Amino acid sequence: NAGVMQNPRHLVRRRGQEARLRCSPMKGHSHVYWYRQLPEEGLKFMVYLQKENIIDESGMPKERFSAEFPKEGPSILRIQQVVRGDSAAYFCASSYGRSTEAFFGQGTRLTVV
Amino acid sequence: DAKTTQPPSMDCAEGRAANLPCNHSTISGNEYVYWYRQIHSQGPQYIIHGLKNNETNEMASLIITEDRKSSTLILPHATLRDTAVYYCIVRVLNDYKLSFGAGTTVTVRA
Numbered sequence: 001n002a003g004v005m006q007n008p009r010h011l012v013r014r015r016g017q018e019a020r021l022r023c024s025p026m027k028g029h030s031h032v033y034w035y036r037q038l039p040e041e042g043l044k045f046m047v048y049l050q051k052e053n054i055i056d057e058s059g060m061p062k063e064r065f066s067a068e069f070p071k072e073g074p075s076i077l078r079i080q081q082v083v084r085g086d087s088a089a090y091f092c093a094s095s096y097g098r099s100t101e102a103f104f105g106q107g108t109r110l111t112v113v
Numbered sequence: 114d115a116k117t118t119q120p121p122s123m124d125c126a127e128g129r130a131a132n133l134p135c136n137h138s139t140i141s142g143n144e145y146v147y148w149y150r151q152i153h154s155q156g157p158q159y160i161i162h163g164l165k166n167n168e169t170n171e172m173a174s175l176i177i178t179e180d181r182k183s184s185t186l187i188l189p190h191a192t193l194r195d196t197a198v199y200y201c202i203v204r205v206l207n208d209y210k211l212s213f214g215a216g217t218t219v220t221v222r223a
Contacts, residue, residue: 004156031209033209033210035211035213042213042214042215042216043151043157043211043213044213045210045211045212048209048210055209056209056210091156091157093156093157093211095209098207098209099204099206099207099208099209101159101162102159102209102211103159104156104157104158104159105156106155106156107154107155107156
């Protein structure tokens with residue numbers, strides 16, 4: 001019974017490149033959430049998706065960031081034209097229902113050089 | 114708008130109970146109290162949640178005061194592996210967002 005799987009665990013990108021972060025939710029979970037943790041800061045909600053639909057993206061930066069959760073396959077958080085300020089740990093969580101407990105993955109640590 | 118207040122840090126001795134306080138004086142009737150922890154460099158881990166009754170599971174116990182303005186998370190026999198940042202979060206029943214504050218950095222010492 002695998003937990004939430006995120007890959008890669010570590011990702012290094014040069015400024016201007018694209019970063020693609022993947023998240024496979026727990027089996028049976030159709031709700032996915034992305035959070036970002038900047039260095040020395042708390043976790044901040046970014047986006048909530050439910051199969052093929054973005055429910056709430058109020059925490060997403062307006063530009064360069066996008067997320068999807070297709071019918072088949074993992075959820076993807078995509079960051080275009082990365083800048084140094086995007087360096088952070090990005091955590092994905094999933095839940096069975098909208099308000100049931102969320103279980104987190106181990107995160108992807110993005111470093112922009 | 115912080116909904117919870119936690120001490121920034123606390124130490125406890127290995128093998129002893131760790132009692133982590135949380136104030137949530139503005140909690141409303143439909144808000145639950147959730148506890149998560151984050152061990153260094155890992156994702157947050159769900160611990161326990163409750164509405165007004167005390168709750169216990171294999172990880173911890175949650176004691177909520179009768180007026181629900183504060184609560185205590187109890188780790189009955191702390192181990193070195195319990196060293197982590199512990200987050201107390203209040204959340205409306207149908208909400209999906211978790212609003213993480215600064216939490217309490219708990220250090221378990223041998």
